[in-house]
Amino acid sequence: MTSPAPTLLRPDGSNLRVLVVDDEQMLTDLLSMALRMEGWDVKTAGSGFEALQTAREFAPDAMVLDIMMPDLDGMAVLQRLRQSGDDVPVLFLTAKDAVTDRVAGLTAGGDDYVTKPFSLEEVVARLRGLMRRAGTAHAAGAEPILRVADLSLNEDSHEVERAGTEIELTATEFELLRYLMRNQRRVVSKAQILDRVWNYDFGGRSSVVELYISYLRKKIDAGHEPLIHTVRGVGYMIKAPQ
Missing domain, CATH: 1.10.10.10 (Winged helix-like DNA-binding domain superfamily/Winged helix DNA-binding domain)
Known part of the structure; x- marks a missing residue:
């Protein structure tokens, strides 16, 4: 039997924060439910401009960011975040599955890439990895x-x-x-x-x-x-x- 993944927290012991950005509300609702089951605080945004505003107010530890959005696409959102000095780990979410699109997203400053359709478990696992590598998360009760x-x-x-x-x-x-x-x-x-x-x-x-x-x-x-x-x-x- 596989052991359950350890609970991840911020270094100060508070809940991790994740911002989910996608213009499909059903998708953001599903992702939010899965991430909250991890014990994380979650906020959502349905557009690029809303994502930038929410990121400033919420200060997330990681972001799930759709590339294809009607107003400001994910690449542009990421560019503005990086220009402002925000190095939040970003997991790109998109229907595109070409290798060139993956490379473009990572080259632009993204940290990982998941294509639709995807499993909720995969998104959670990748976010856990991103936040641990960034040093913003650690296992509760673990000897450091x-x-x-x-x-x-x-x-x-x-x-x-x-x-x-x-x-x-x-x-x-x-x-x-x-x-x-x-x-x-x-x-x-x-x-x-x-x-x-x-x-x-x-x-x-x-x-x-x-x-x-x-x-x-x-x-x-x-x-x-x-x-x-x-x-x-x-x-x-x-x-x-x-």
């Missing part, structure tokens, strides 16, 4: 410190240290290291890493995993006994030296 040998990772403050020296990681590097540390002494495949760290299918482009593993090794293992190991033909594992 992960340790492997002399390496420590604080899930709340996003601080990483090895042998007492602080290590600066990007958001993606941090999430990859966290996933490895949560599964220490267990081999995880490239496909598992893609699914858990990036939360969507890269179409077999596993080279992105190899690239980020190399980034981590340079920051984590350089000058130390290696903790990150390659299990050839299977995947990667982090473990303390014997």
